[in-house]
Amino acid sequence: MTKGIVLMSGGIDSPVAADMVLSRGHDLVAVHMDNRPFTDETPLEKVRDHLQLLEARHGRRLPLYVLPHGKTQVTLMRNTDRHVGCILCRRFMWRSAEKMAEREGASFLVTGEALGQVASQTLSNMRSATVAVRLPIVRPLIGFDKHEIEARAKELGTYAVSTRPGLCCQAVPDRPATRSRLLQIQGEEEKIDVDRILEEVVRHAELL
Amino acid sequence: MSYRALQLCSSGGAYEALPDRPVQLDLADVRGRAERAGRKVVDARVMLILPGEPEVTLTRGGKIVVKTRDAEAAQRSFQAMISLIESPTSPG
Numbered sequence A: 001m002t003k004g005i006v007l008m009s010g011g012i013d014s015p016v017a018a019d020m021v022l023s024r025g026h027d028l029v030a031v032h033m034d035n036r037p038f039t040d041e042t043p044l045e046k047v048r049d050h051l052q053l054l055e056a057r058h059g060r061r062l063p064l065y066v067l068p069h070g071k072t073q074v075t076l077m078r079n080t081d082r083h084v085g086c087i088l089c090r091r092f093m094w095r096s097a098e099k100m101a102e103r104e105g106a107s108f109l110v111t112g113e114a115l116g117q118v119a120s121q122t123l124s125n126m127r128s129a130t131v132a133v134r135l136p137i138v139r140p141l142i143g144f145d146k147h148e149i150e151a152r153a154k155e156l157g158t159y160a161v162s163t164r165p166g167l168c169c170q171a172v173p174d175r176p177a178t179r180s181r182l183l184q185i186q187g188e189e190e191k192i193d194v195d196r197i198l199e200e201v202v203r204h205a206e207l208l
Numbered sequence B: 001m002s003y004r005a006l007q008l009c010s011s012g013g014a015y016e017a018l019p020d021r022p023v024q025l026d027l028a029d030v031r032g033r034a035e036r037a038g039r040k041v042v043d044a045r046v047m048l049i050l051p052g053e054p055e056v057t058l059t060r061g062g063k064i065v066v067k068t069r070d071a072e073a074a075q076r077s078f079q080a081m082i083s084l085i086e087s088p089t090s091p092g
Helices: A013-023 A042-058 A070-079 A082-104 A123-130 A146-156 A157-162 A182-189 A194-203 B027-036 B070-086
Strands: A003-007 A027-034 A062-066 A108-110 B015-017 B047-050 B056-059 B063-068
Touching: A003 A082, A013 A027, A013 A042, A013 A146, A027 A042, A027 A082, A042 A062, A042 A146, A062 A070, A062 A082, A062 A194, A070 A082, A070 A182, A070 A194, A070 B015, A082 A108, A082 A123, A082 A182, A082 A194, A108 A157, A108 B027, A123 A182, A146 A157, B015 B070, B027 B047, B027 B070, B056 B070, B063 B070
Parallel strands: A003 A027, A003 A108, A027 A062
Antiparallel strands: B015 B063, B047 B056, B056 B063
16 A cells, blocks of 8 residues: 555544545555644644544554744745735645655645635635645545534544634635636745745654 | 724634724834834734734734633733834834
């Protein structure tokens, strides 16, 4: 079986997606993009607890990389169109995950995205984000609705962890774009040094 | 400038307050005052983050978020932020 990289946010969806891939026998390495100071320490605590539950359920270790993302958010906010901030943020998450995949010898990426659930998960925005990377992205929950995902999370025991008090991402704009054009997104990225930012993020990756 | 009551946010991880009426703050101005008061400031252009215990965020639209679940600490930090917003700008 092959190895994948799963993006874990501390939310309800990502542990369910990870569980589905693990159930197929694949190995996973988790990546958490640490959004402080736009959130607090609770997402990371939740991810660690999610992984403990998944490790106990599947009887194998799930390594976790924590990558700094707060500085990237500041750069995006200061230099790019706020309206498309979630898409630009997402592209950095994918690129970071792909870098970790290179390090870990992983051949695919996994996410808990479900179609239309939030602004960054419309078809158009997912496409704009996805083309930032070459590796295939596996989305086990793509056609699920929120109730189905929550029911699975409750079965796994991860729901209670996800719904503990925490701080939502403060970097989300008031009116995030629900449609995007790739040319526009690429134009925004020309205002910043993508490679340098990514290099710094990966250099500070911490394996827990 | 008046605010609605400070209250626990929907995800329960912080206290937040919104201005009574729509505003557009001059964050560069607030940043200057905060730094002169000895506070460290992360300037993200559309919001300022003042690290500390607790950390406080101020958006251009005037929203104040205090990252604590302690109501009294939140109230103190909220009042301190209001003072920063409302204090007169010193010359030059």
